[in-house]
Amino acid sequence: MPAPKAVIDYINANADKFIDKLAKAVAIPSISGDGKHRGDVVKMAHFLKGELEAVGVSVELRDLGKHVMDGEELHLPPAILGKLGNDPKKKTVLLYAHYDVQPALKSDGWDTDPFKLVIDEKTGRLIGRGSSDDKGPLLGWINNLQAHHALGLELPVNIKICFEGMEESGSEGLDDLIKAEAGPGKYFDGVDCVCISDNYWLNTRTPCLTYGLRGLSYFKLKISGPGRDLHSGVFGGTVHEPMTDLVYVMSKLVTPDGKILIPGVNDLVAPLTDKEKALYDRLDYGVEDVESAAGGRIAISSEKTTVLMGRMRYPSLSIHGVEGAFSAPGAKTVIPASVSGKFSIRLVPNQTPDNIRAFVEKYVKDEFAKLGSKNTLEIEELHGGKPWVASPDHYNYKAAVKATEIIYGKTPDMTREGGSIPVTLTFAEALDVNVLLLPMGRGDDGAHSTNEKLDRSNYIEGTKLLGTYLYELSTVQ
Numbered sequence: 001m002p003a004p005k006a007v008i009d010y011i012n013a014n015a016d017k018f019i020d021k022l023a024k025a026v027a028i029p030s031i032s033g034d035g036k037h038r039g040d041v042v043k044m045a046h047f048l049k050g051e052l053e054a055v056g057v058s059v060e061l062r063d064l065g066k067h068v069m070d071g072e073e074l075h076l077p078p079a080i081l082g083k084l085g086n087d088p089k090k091k092t093v094l095l096y097a098h099y100d101v102q103p104a105l106k107s108d109g110w111d112t113d114p115f116k117l118v119i120d121e122k123t124g125r126l127i128g129r130g131s132s133d134d135k136g137p138l139l140g141w142i143n144n145l146q147a148h149h150a151l152g153l154e155l156p157v158n159i160k161i162c163f164e165g166m167e168e169s170g171s172e173g174l175d176d177l178i179k180a181e182a183g184p185g186k187y188f189d190g191v192d193c194v195c196i197s198d199n200y201w202l203n204t205r206t207p208c209l210t211y212g213l214r215g216l217s218y219f220k221l222k223i224s225g226p227g228r229d230l231h232s233g234v235f236g237g238t239v240h241e242p243m244t245d246l247v248y249v250m251s252k253l254v255t256p257d258g259k260i261l262i263p264g265v266n267d268l269v270a271p272l273t274d275k276e277k278a279l280y281d282r283l284d285y286g287v288e289d290v291e292s293a294a295g296g297r298i299a300i301s302s303e304k305t306t307v308l309m310g311r312m313r314y315p316s317l318s319i320h321g322v323e324g325a326f327s328a329p330g331a332k333t334v335i336p337a338s339v340s341g342k343f344s345i346r347l348v349p350n351q352t353p354d355n356i357r358a359f360v361e362k363y364v365k366d367e368f369a370k371l372g373s374k375n376t377l378e379i380e381e382l383h384g385g386k387p388w389v390a391s392p393d394h395y396n397y398k399a400a401v402k403a404t405e406i407i408y409g410k411t412p413d414m415t416r417e418g419g420s421i422p423v424t425l426t427f428a429e430a431l432d433v434n435v436l437l438l439p440m441g442r443g444d445d446g447a448h449s450t451n452e453k454l455d456r457s458n459y460i461e462g463t464k465l466l467g468t469y470l471y472e473l474s475t476v477q
């Protein structure tokens with residue numbers, strides 16, 4: 001059943017107000033990975049609580065306790081739990097999204113202030129940190145609730161909500177909450193299926209539904225030696241230098257064409273079948289899509305399926321940065337006393353943070369030992385999450401296919417995502433339900449990157465898509 005015309009008309013008529021709301025959300029720098037912004041993450045939770053209550057949702061902010069980040073004990077931001085409707089004749093769908101964002105500084109290379117939503121009238125882009133990941137999609141749900149509230153319409157399904165503020169930092173605390181609230185009489189009791197809008201189309205033209213995510217193991221490799229930073233003219237050539245050791249070890253992790261060098265990691269990956277390869281052949285995708293989204297002609301292969309499988313079905317290892325290294329402008333002649341290299345591995349089925357950790361630790365220690373360095377090495381796993389694959393034959397997906405056809409006039413591609421949303425598998429297992437990923441943004445949105453954007457049409461049509469999905473879900477078998 002399509003959404004009522006009144007709902008679609010309301011969304012069209014209120015598009016500018018929805019954009020204003022996105023601007024308010026973007027203005028709160030809710031960066032979960034930076035302790036200095038923890039107050040902003042909590043502020044964002046209260047902002048959303050107000051928005052949800054204003055449209056009739058009963059909301060509670062659940063305390064998730066404390067954690068330690070970068071040596072500092074911090075209170076975790078709350079999980080936002082909400083309920084609207086309790087009609088036993090209707091299906092109940094659980095909506096998940098996250099209200100935290102990745103860090104962003106203008107000096108990273110943004111053209112504008114990352115926390116001030118800029119509306120580019122020429123291109124229709126809504127530019128700002130979190131516009132696509134994941135404040136726009138999160139507000140897409142609230143926009144629909146607002147439309148129903150304002151029009152005095154009942155929703156076609158019962159809604160339960162779980163919005164979190166730590167997704168970009170390993171979803172700490174949420175797994176325990178979900179497990180504790182699964183089962184008869186508990187918060188998530190009665191949930192029939194889950195919908196998450198927190199990923200992206202493969203390209204800029206074809207909507208998709210996503211039935212898989214890669215997992216993640218994130219590591220910090222710390223090498224220390226001198227008691228303090230040293231003058232390279234005085235000490236260069238006389239001591240083992242931490243940065244030199246780190247660069248050596250990090251260079252042994254992955255080849256420039258993406259082959260992971262850590263023994264054991266690739267052995268866990270299931271062999272490719274012809275049937276599976278045909279799935280990638282059919283997707284609307286070209287090497288030019290990855291190159292235009294990346295902003296450079298740098299695809300790892302000229303073969304479309306190789307590039308797609310590199311994102312969807314094989315693990316990858318990325319080197320993210322070095323803490324403690326000299327990185328300012330100028331030419332400081334320093335030997336840093338302690339440096340920490342950060343890298344992560346995206347995991348695919350059969351790989352888990354538990355079975356990958358031992359391979360990584362052994363290999364890194366062995367490679368470091370080959371140096372005969374007197375510096376010390378510590379390796380720490382910062383966070384991790386398992387990969388997830390669902391059945392796209394479930395009614396949850398059928399409802400989303402129909403909704404996409406109604407709103408976009410196209411049958412969506414069925415994709416697996418290269419990114420990670422650690423709680424997806426927890427929902428699937430703890431609640432024993434199907435989970436659907438229904439993305440709002442395009443493949444070139446630049447999530448986690450500079451100048452992140454959400455196209456105005458994706459925000460507004462995406463809002464309609466989420467609403468229409470709820471109607472299709474209410475009648476699909």
Ligand SMILES: C[C@H](N)C(=O)N[C@@H](Cc1c[nH]cn1)C(=O)O
Nearest residue numbers: 133167168169170198199419420
């Ligand atoms: C796909 C989702 N929107 C996302 O960006 N997830 C993050 C999760 C994460 C884990 N550590 C830091 N962030 C991702 O895939 O990187």
Ligand SMILES: [Zn+2]
Nearest residue numbers: 133168447448
């Ligand atoms: Zn993200």
Ligand SMILES: [Zn+2]
Nearest residue numbers: 098133134198
């Ligand atoms: Zn996200």
